Amino acid sequence: MGMGRRPGERQQELWIATSRVASAPGHIFYDKLNGFLDEAGFDAFVEELCEPFYKQAGRRSIPPGRYFCMLLIGYFEGIDSQRGIAWRCSDSLSLRRFLFLATDEDVPDHSSLTRVRNRLPLEVHEKVFEFVLEVARKKKLLKDGNLCVGVDATTLEANAAMKTIVRRDTGESWPEYVRRLMIEEGVIDEDDDPTDEELRRFDKDRSKWGKKKVSNEEWASPTDPDSRILKMKDGRTHLAYKGEHTVDLDSELILAADVHHGTDSDTATIIESIATAQRHVAAAGSEAAINEVAADKGYHSNTVLVDCQEAGATSCTVIFWG
Incomplete structure (x- = not known):
């Protein structure tokens, strides 16, 4: 077999047959996910949900189903920016297939994602989150009965600079x-x-x-007043938020993802996160109840123990480690 050589600069063909366009076999995970979402009527659901926030006339926007699928790609691929999501989708034939993009269609630009995100309120995103949880329940991933959840938090940099405070x-x-x-x-x-x-x-x-x-009592960001001055885990001081996740430890499904002020203590937010997770589970059509909570020692306080006991109809056991 002779060695192939990479060609240098060459003029691109003006016309090319569709059969000659490069294709990809697809990614088994995204193909399976597409099948689940299509079976559940995901696109029809989100289009009906988002329709009140659009005008009947004018240029067509990104299909809501495609927008939310791009957010899913950002989560699965570990991409934390809309610019990065758009680039990743443009660079992958299998992701274009997941988004149902035709050969002559461009991947939505990051600025288009921003406009859609600003147009749709938080409640719409939460409804879509609950819909996906319902799909997981129907596929027996979210089980009925008692749930043991894990709660943990991390710091998230705000989209604001310290020099603007x-x-x-x-x-x-x-x-x-x-x-x-x-x-x-x-x-x-x-x-x-x-x-x-x-x-x-x-x-x-x-x-x-x-x-x-620099204290939060004396300083604030004019562009993001909800952010707080916080020391990050790497030692830098930055405007930030606190992101807190509640996860079902059996299925590893995320049941709630709350964002709080960066200065809110763990003991002040855990009950709200557990309550949000329980609400999402109920909205997904499950009768499961959270009766065990696992968290690190930063969440420990007598008030948390009492509040967890009073939060549900069943007894609630809190496990601390670290």
Whole structure:
């Protein structure tokens, strides 16, 4: 067999027969998932659910079923940005097949995903989440009876930069605040206009002296006021949220995914997460009840133990580890 060589630059053909277009055998997981969703009438369900949020006239949007399938791809592929989801779908023939994209159709742009996400309220996304849980129940993945769930949380970076924060009392930006401190300490006169480098140097010196402190009581983001200043797990300080998941430990199905303020303690959010998971299970048509909760020691408190006991009709056992 002779060795093939990669061709250099060449002019692309203007016309090409459909039979000659590259194809892929498909991914067994996505093919199976497509079969389950099609059998359950997923596209018809989400189109009926989303129709009130669209006008009858105008340019056609992304089909709602395709939008939600792209979100599923982001979850399964571990992609946390809409730009990344759009690129991944464009790069994969098997994912194009999963999205039912014709040969001459482009993958929806990331900006189109953003417009759809802004158009559809949270309640619509929650209804779709419950629909998928119902499909899982019908396929015997979500079992009836007592459930043992695991609850855990992590920090999520907000789409806002620390350099944009402003003081709650005066509305000063960070550079304006640092300039005022320089004036108060006699480093510069009121008429002086320090350069960005001088501001950074003074701010860095304050950090060395232990004077540089940023609190959520004094500072906020004007672009994302719900975010909180938080120290991330890698040591960086960033505007962030707290994401908390409740998972069925038997099937490993996610029953709830809540987002809280980054400063909310674990003991303050666990009951809400358990209640949300129980509501989703009931909405999926299951009579299962959560009677065991597993969480790490950060969730331990006497109040949590009492509230868990009172949360359901059956007894609730809380298991802490770590």
